[in-house]
Amino acid sequence: MPDVQVTSPALTDSPKLERQVSELVANINGEFGSLDFIPANARAEHQTLKKDEFYALLSVADLAVITPLRDGMNTTSMEFVIAQGRTKRSPVVLSEFMGISKHMENALMVNPWNLGDVAAAINQGLVMSEPEKLARHEELHRVRQGERARTPYIPRDVLESRYHAAKKRLFFFDYDGTLAPIVKTPSMAVPTPATLRALEKLAADARNVVYIISGRDGAFLEQHLGHLQNVGFSAEHGGFVRAPGTGNAWTNFTEKLDMSWMGEVEEVFRYYTEGERSGVGQFQCRQCQDLLENNLAHKRPIEVLVGKKNLEVRPIAVNKGEIVKRLLYLNPDAEFVFCAGDDKTDEDMFRALILFGTGSTKATLDAPLSVTLIDAEDAPPVELAIKPDCVFTTAVGQSSKRTLASWHVTTPAEIVEHMLGLVGEPTKRTAPAEEEEKVDSRL
Numbered sequence: 001m002p003d004v005q006v007t008s009p010a011l012t013d014s015p016k017l018e019r020q021v022s023e024l025v026a027n028i029n030g031e032f033g034s035l036d037f038i039p040a041n042a043r044a045e046h047q048t049l050k051k052d053e054f055y056a057l058l059s060v061a062d063l064a065v066i067t068p069l070r071d072g073m074n075t076t077s078m079e080f081v082i083a084q085g086r087t088k089r090s091p092v093v094l095s096e097f098m099g100i101s102k103h104m105e106n107a108l109m110v111n112p113w114n115l116g117d118v119a120a121a122i123n124q125g126l127v128m129s130e131p132e133k134l135a136r137h138e139e140l141h142r143v144r145q146g147e148r149a150r151t152p153y154i155p156r157d158v159l160e161s162r163y164h165a166a167k168k169r170l171f172f173f174d175y176d177g178t179l180a181p182i183v184k185t186p187s188m189a190v191p192t193p194a195t196l197r198a199l200e201k202l203a204a205d206a207r208n209v210v211y212i213i214s215g216r217d218g219a220f221l222e223q224h225l226g227h228l229q230n231v232g233f234s235a236e237h238g239g240f241v242r243a244p245g246t247g248n249a250w251t252n253f254t255e256k257l258d259m260s261w262m263g264e265v266e267e268v269f270r271y272y273t274e275g276e277r278s279g280v281g282q283f284q285c286r287q288c289q290d291l292l293e294n295n296l297a298h299k300r301p302i303e304v305l306v307g308k309k310n311l312e313v314r315p316i317a318v319n320k321g322e323i324v325k326r327l328l329y330l331n332p333d334a335e336f337v338f339c340a341g342d343d344k345t346d347e348d349m350f351r352a353l354i355l356f357g358t359g360s361t362k363a364t365l366d367a368p369l370s371v372t373l374i375d376a377e378d379a380p381p382v383e384l385a386i387k388p389d390c391v392f393t394t395a396v397g398q399s400s401k402r403t404l405a406s407w408h409v410t411t412p413a414e415i416v417e418h419m420l421g422l423v424g425e426p427t428k429r430t431a432p433a434e435e436e437e438k439v440d441s442r443l
Ligand SMILES: [Mg+2]
Pocket: 174, 175, 176, 177, 178, 341, 342, 343, 441, 442, 443
């Protein structure tokens, strides 16, 4: 794929820089190009590029990479979104230092000083699924039109009518912040009687498959919810699963995966932690991350996760989205899906439930890694019975929160209320409540 680099007129011309760039372009083309393929093209906008030529380039691009180190006013990203409206809806990689970046939350945000980040975002953009491209583009387009990207409140009547019409239904609930409010002491996050009643009643219907998919460990879930024998559980972001009606038997998914990489990863971690008197600083953490990503991640079934204060390596088949895909794959006849969550890790579930391309009403699901790596390598794709308007992905939080979910409610109590409504328990109807800031949790 050719790379076209368009530079804006600089405040001060720098012939030296221009010469350096054209030398670099010549080197790249000399090494990777051929007679009919010129991989690198540098165009200085003010010299050679007409407006219509520029927009034509924007409209056919597979990816826009706009990564200035500092920037007052730059409208290229918006122009790109508009130019792509009728073409590919390609993703945008955007520098977080741009003034516009806080309004473009569905762009792939990078720190342009971190070349590893930039490279990873370029790769993510190029391999992104069509449905995700479309979802991100639509959000960006709404922002461009000056609308605040708001997630609408879940329409209770539609939810109830689709529920009653379905012969089989799937429920995926995150726990903390979704079924129980976030509390200061995580061990105090106990389910309310209403939550327990809603789960029990939902799970008692043989047409319902109900799972709680949490970052908590199995012991916590057992302690507070374990008596709900018809409810399934997934603990530690998909690492452990207790299927409904299997007593207290947990399956350790990580046990069935190739974990031979752990020794190598441990060695890398040890290298960066030994001999450090005051612990690992941010710089060492970055170096360690680079080493893991560049030398291990691409040849091992793992991904490297960077948190606020932690660096994590986990098997790629273990995350909440994989569990959702697995359950969907194992229940292709489901005609209704409800999935609720409140934080980043739940977005993996919402992403897994973006099943339909533009205008398409049929969904086919390839066997997910959590099936091919654990059960059968040659598991075939399945046709899903679900229709687009029967997938209710629901974010708990403000309607302005950035999410891939289609709907929102404001509090965990509203999730419970809606669930009680489905099983025919009279509850008060909450109007979309006044919104307040809430604490985010990684659980
Ligand atoms: Mg949560």
